[in-house]
Amino acid sequence: xxxxxxxxxxxxxxxxxxxxxxxxxxxxxxxxxxxxxxxxxxxxxxxxxxxxxxxxxxxxxxxxxxxxxxxxxxxxxxxxxxxxxxxxxxxxxxxxxxxxxxxxxxxxxxxxxxxxxxxxxxxxxxxxxxxxxxxxxxxxxxxxxxxxxxxxxxxxxxxxxxxxxxxxxxxxxxxxxxxxxxxxxxxxxxxxxxxxxxxxxx
Numbered sequence: 001x002x003x004x005x006x007x008x009x010x011x012x013x014x015x016x017x018x019x020x021x022x023x024x025x026x027x028x029x030x031x032x033x034x035x036x037x038x039x040x041x042x043x044x045x046x047x048x049x050x051x052x053x054x055x056x057x058x059x060x061x062x063x064x065x066x067x068x069x070x071x072x073x074x075x076x077x078x079x080x081x082x083x084x085x086x087x088x089x090x091x092x093x094x095x096x097x098x099x100x101x102x103x104x105x106x107x108x109x110x111x112x113x114x115x116x117x118x119x120x121x122x123x124x125x126x127x128x129x130x131x132x133x134x135x136x137x138x139x140x141x142x143x144x145x146x147x148x149x150x151x152x153x154x155x156x157x158x159x160x161x162x163x164x165x166x167x168x169x170x171x172x173x174x175x176x177x178x179x180x181x182x183x184x185x186x187x188x189x190x191x192x193x194x195x196x197x198x199x200x201x202x
Contacts (some may be wrong), residue, residue, distance in 0.1 A: 004070040011067030013076030016106040023168035106164035114138040127160030
């Protein structure tokens with residue numbers, strides 16, 4: 001079973017973590033066997049106040065987080081304004097990058113990966129409102145506009161909110177095949193098809 005950790009932090013964008021959580025959590029084989037174990041990770045086990053006041057309880061903290069196949073780093077105000085100054089979080093992401101098969105950012109989660117140098121010379125994207133800031137702050141990045149997500153192999157990035165859900169389906173397709181991705185999307189009543197996704201893959 002694939003182990004998927006999703007980072008959460010104060011002022012994280014709700015759908016940036018909840019969208020991928022739903023996609024991977026309900027992904028199953030034809031005989032209804034779960035394909036993924038999904039959990040939330042935070043700096044500590046205290047309740048996390050996400051954007052607009054939602055309170056979320058993490059499953060693990062940095063010090064006891066189990067091994068992950070995929071780490072998802074969401075965005076929101078908490079990413080670009082708060083966690084980007086949190087060296088504990090940045091160091092944790094960088095350390096786990098070396099261990100996971102895939103590291104994916106949603107929305108402005110890309111700023112956290114850029115801050116620790118993981119996106120240098122890669123083709124990346126983020127929320128359309130933050131494209132210019134990402135370009136200006138991190139000139140070593142090849143920032144793409146008007147794409148849902150980018151795939152650099154180990155590292156993937158996406159635009160905002162619904163693009164993170166698209167990226168999650170893309171990862172399902174990449175790891176388990178289009179049938180699993182399509183079946184999951186149908187269950188969620190989400191308008192998705194592998195041929196309709198606007199992505200950029202080097």
